[in-house]
Structure formats: C-alpha cells, structure tokens
Amino acid sequence: MNSGVFKRVLRHFLSYSINKCDLNTMVGNVNFFLRALTVNIDKRNTKPISVIFYILTIIGLICYYYVYVVSVVWYVFVHYPATGDFIGTIIMFSIGAFTETCPIKLLFMIIHRKLIAKVVERYLRCDAQIDPGSRLHQNIQSHLRTVKKRGTTIWLTLVIIAEIHCFTPFFLPGRHFPDDNYILYGLEPMIESPNYEIATVIITITISSATYYVANCTAFMVMLLGYTEAQILSLSEELLNVWNDAEKETEHIDIESRSSALNSFISERLTFIIKLHNENITLLKRIEGVLRVSMALEFLFLMAGLIAALLGGIKHTYLEIPFAFAQIFMNCYLGQKIINASETFESAVYDCKWELFDKTNMRTVLIVLQNSQKTLNLSAGGVAILSFQCLMSVIQSSYSFYTTLQSTLKY
Numbered sequence: 001m002n003s004g005v006f007k008r009v010l011r012h013f014l015s016y017s018i019n020k021c022d023l024n025t026m027v028g029n030v031n032f033f034l035r036a037l038t039v040n041i042d043k044r045n046t047k048p049i050s051v052i053f054y055i056l057t058i059i060g061l062i063c064y065y066y067v068y069v070v071s072v073v074w075y076v077f078v079h080y081p082a083t084g085d086f087i088g089t090i091i092m093f094s095i096g097a098f099t100e101t102c103p104i105k106l107l108f109m110i111i112h113r114k115l116i117a118k119v120v121e122r123y124l125r126c127d128a129q130i131d132p133g134s135r136l137h138q139n140i141q142s143h144l145r146t147v148k149k150r151g152t153t154i155w156l157t158l159v160i161i162a163e164i165h166c167f168t169p170f171f172l173p174g175r176h177f178p179d180d181n182y183i184l185y186g187l188e189p190m191i192e193s194p195n196y197e198i199a200t201v202i203i204t205i206t207i208s209s210a211t212y213y214v215a216n217c218t219a220f221m222v223m224l225l226g227y228t229e230a231q232i233l234s235l236s237e238e239l240l241n242v243w244n245d246a247e248k249e250t251e252h253i254d255i256e257s258r259s260s261a262l263n264s265f266i267s268e269r270l271t272f273i274i275k276l277h278n279e280n281i282t283l284l285k286r287i288e289g290v291l292r293v294s295m296a297l298e299f300l301f302l303m304a305g306l307i308a309a310l311l312g313g314i315k316h317t318y319l320e321i322p323f324a325f326a327q328i329f330m331n332c333y334l335g336q337k338i339i340n341a342s343e344t345f346e347s348a349v350y351d352c353k354w355e356l357f358d359k360t361n362m363r364t365v366l367i368v369l370q371n372s373q374k375t376l377n378l379s380a381g382g383v384a385i386l387s388f389q390c391l392m393s394v395i396q397s398s399y400s401f402y403t404t405l406q407s408t409l410k411y
Helices: 003-014 023-035 051-083 086-099 101-111 113-128 135-171 195-249 255-312 320-350 359-372 388-408
Strands: none
Touching (some): 023 135, 023 195, 051 101, 086 101, 086 255, 086 320, 101 113, 101 195, 101 255, 113 195, 113 255, 135 195, 195 320, 255 320, 255 359, 255 388, 320 388
C-alpha cells in the first residue's frame, strides 16, 4: 500500500471519530455503510455501487426470508399442528416478528432511495446557510457531537446484542444454535451433519446481515433527526441572545439612530431564524413522510414479538427481548428529543425579551410563537406519537396482552 492510499484510508478512518461531527462528515460516514446495502443517500458521491454489494445484499435477504419467514410460517402452520410444541412455536414466532424490522427498514430505504437522497441534499443545503464562524454554527456542532455519540452508541448496542446472540453457541460445548428450539424448514434434524453445518452458515449470515440492515438504517435516522434537533436547540439559543446581540451590534451608533438600527438588526435576525425553523419543519415532515409506514409496521411487529416472547418465557428469550426493546426505546427516544427541542424553542420565544422590540418585530415574534406552539413530533405512521409516553404505553399494552393471553391459553 503506497503512502497516498494509506493517508486516504487513515483520513477515512479518523472521520468516524466523535470530534468529526459536522453534517457533511456524518453524511459521508453513514453513506459509506449504506452503499454496502445498495443505497446511496449522497448525490455528491457519483461512484457506482459495486456489483458485489448487490450480490451480498440479495444473498442476505434470501437467507433472511428463508430463516425468518419461510421457516416461521412452516413451523407455525405445519410443524406445530403435528407436534403440539407450543413453546417452540411461540419462540419461533417472536424471533420472526422481532427481526421483521430489519428488512422493512432496508426495503423502504431502497424503494425511496431517490427521495431520501433529495431530502439529504436539502439538509446539506440548509446546513450550508450557516456561517462557519458564527455562534449558531458552534452550537450546532456542539449538539451534533452529542448526536454522533448517540448514533454510535445505538449502532454498537444493536450490533453487540445481535452478535452475542449469534456467536454464543460457538463457545458452548456440543452443537448449539442461537436458539436451539428454532428449526429451519427442510433441515431436520438440525444437529446432524450436514444439516448442522448448513444451518449454522445460513443462520450466521442471516443474523449478521439483518443486524447490519437495522443498525445502519437506524444510524441514518439518528443523523437526520439529530441534526433537526441540533438546529432547533441552536436557534433557541439565538432567540435568547437576539436582544443582547442587537445592543452589542449597535452600541457605537448615536442614541437618535440607535433604536432604528437595533430593531433593523433584530428584524434581520428574526427573519433568518424563522427561515431556518420553517426549513427544519419541512425537512422533518419529509423524512417522516418517507419512513412513517415502515415505522408503523416495525412497531406492530415489535409489539407482537414482545408479547410472544413473554409467553414463551424470559428464560428462553432473554436475548431477543433486549434487542426488541432497544429498537422500541430508540424510536421513542428520538421522537422525545424532537419534542423536547420543540418545547425549548417555544420557551425561547417567550424569553427573547420581545417586550423591548418595536411593534413590527413584536408581530413577527407573535407569528413565530404561534408556529412554535405546534409541537414538532415524530409519528409511527400517524398511529402514535413517538415519545417516552408512547414507550410506557407500548410496555403496558404488551404486558396487558401477555397477562390476558397467559390466563386464557393453556400450555
């Protein structure tokens, strides 16, 4: 490897550090992994996606649907009536439901890849309007650093939980699978050769591929939603400082002309803040419009899987439940952060010393206040507003269904 190639590889590797948190860098980071899933979200990257990635993605999807769709349907509707193995059936169903979120995320991104690329392009144009040396830019970067930490933590959490589940059997004595109750269609008995070797390869490919799908698609959501949160929080700070900035900017002007200059500065600043705020509202609605159906489907599958996992017994599903809960918590957490940022912006409008403005700027603040009172949120297909309240409702509903089914079913 020559020095030029080494420097490029090192530069690319260092771009994943927490300190490299500007939007351009994060888009490049996420796009690097999504291109391996045949999705290019960055129009600036015109390099064709390798055919190898298309082949690997197709192989991963085929393995996934064989393991978690074909085998689950066969087990539930053919194997269970013949054997009466209720616990095994419930576990099979719960695992299948949990993992459905993985291809759903990917397939929706592939289907809407052009629209997603346009949304990302608008995010980049919005970011380009910020003066790199301004306080607004510095505050956005500070918040984006937290966003990158959040995305990295979520990515690692999803991957580690799934890979522990996948590779634990290799460290156990004897022949085992991630779940010994899981039976693949056409490969009974599973523990005998060559069925064991074939099943091990297919399951390993499936879990690794599915984890890669959900982790990278989730990182994409964390990035864009986090940027919206960062901009709104930073705009809140700008509103709180607009009067002080105006006084500082006009302190050298004589008293007779100062009032006019001060309010002119405030008017320009408010116009810029309103423009960026409206742009972020539009971008949030666009990204929600693309992903709302997939998020609704994910919630339905995760709830169904959670109920089934509880019925199957925690001792059998202690690794699957954290994976599902992590996904539910993550979606609700991201939605709650958007709500919190929106409420912070609303409070900043109240506290921006608007009573010192002239009547024109007061009317402008009133318009901003009316818009800010419509709290921004993220919904799961319009069915539920993603928030911590939604998280508690999901947990309560799942447990209520579980207790009802447990008292009704005899197994």
